[in-house]
Amino acid sequence: MKAVALTRYLPIDDPQSLQDVELARPVAYGSDLLVRVEAISVNPVDTKVRSPKAQAETQPKVLGYDAAGVVEAVGENVTLFQPGDEVYYAGDVTRSGTNAQFHLVDERVVGRKPATLDFAQAAALPLTTITAWELLFDRMPFAIDMEGNARALLIIAGAGGVGSIAIQLARHAGFTVIATASRAETIDWCRSMGAHHVIDHRQPLAAQLEALGFKQVDAVLNLADTDRYWDAIGEIIAPLGHVGLIVEPSGLLRIGDPYKAKSVGIHWEMMFARARFQTPDMIEQHRLLNRVASLVDAGELRSTLTEVVGPINAANLREVHRRLESGSTIGKLVLAGWN
Ligand SMILES: NC(=O)c1ccc[n+]([C@@H]2O[C@H](COP(=O)([O-])OP(=O)(O)OC[C@H]3O[C@@H](n4cnc5c(N)ncnc54)[C@H](OP(=O)(O)O)[C@@H]3O)[C@@H](O)[C@H]2O)c1
Secondary structure (H helix, E strand, C coil): CEEEEEEEECCCCCCCCCEEEECCCCCCCCCEEEEEEEEEECCHHHHHHHCCEEEEEEEEEECCCEEEEEEEEECCCCCCCCCCCEEEECCCCCCCCCCECEEEEEHHHEEECCCCCCHHHHHCCHHHHHHHHHHHHHHCCCCCCCCCCCCEEEEECCCCHHHHHHHHHHHHCCCEEEEECCCHHHHHHHHHHCCCEEECCCCCHHHHHHHCCCCCEEEEEECCCCCCCHHHHHHHEEEEEEEEECCCCCCCCCCCCCCCCCCCEEEECCCCHHHHCCCCCCCHHHHHHHHHHHHHHCCCCCCCEEEEEECCCHHHHHHHHHHHHCCCCCCEEEEECCC
């Protein structure tokens, strides 16, 4: 089968950083599905795993986590899917990745592909949607179908892959959504995803919120730089508020006052934790993805796809990695088909 792989960890401008290879097609055992991959999307985790270092691999290492495709074969313990089913998923960072024509994935982290989306549109969603959903509705004390008064939620990095779906989920849950974006095109994108207000993360946050009439916000999702906004969030978060984090800080975080004085909940999300640690509730990702597929098919959520860059090959993957490393992509970039 065709695949894109690395053996050395090189800067993305080096043509050897990701290469086209031929690998043996894997076989599904146990609770694994063998999926024929039709489309993939790329996330910052792909570029972080690929980042330059002295280490080398003896066997080609395949990256890639998001995929949409068709179940080709199933292991003997599989109960949720059968060959021919169309699926989408974000897989497991500890296993061989989706940048391959055929891919093994545990059925408990796989959902049925939304029927109203094609493979490319579906491949844009899983990793970022699991992240935003688990953060808001599994880690933080909110629900997709919240009752009661609208609460104000600030989403830092609204136009990124995670931000784009977080805006939609939060809007659906009844929040007043304030997203951050720093350029005309990302401001427009955040509004199109459903943000009520957009402020600029390059300018002081508190003054901009105050100008919109928000002295404080009930919750913050920091989807960009944990250290950089830490003091500002401490200032704007309401007493008994909640802060969600997804990015490793570069140093120590001071979690005392004002966070302690306000009794603020601090919540970490790591979307690969369930698969990596085989948690007893791992099947929740299957349920989550199916729930999201139903919301998409009902017209309540939409794909965050902004561009299909081309077919899945090393040259196109290097191009998408390079663009993601710039930190300025909008929504999700996808590769679809093989040639
Ligand atoms: N823990 C987890 O489970 C998990 C899961 C997914 C992602 N992540 C991490 O979360 C981060 C975001 O992921 P993503 O997929 O959303 O990234 P992304 O799609 O690459 O985000 C790009 C967007 O980020 C905005 N941005 C860039 N630098 C910023 C800054 N300093 N402050 C605020 N916004 C900034 C840009 O908006 P403007 O152009 O408007 O500035 C751009 O549109 C990455 O570090 C990723 O590795 C963690």
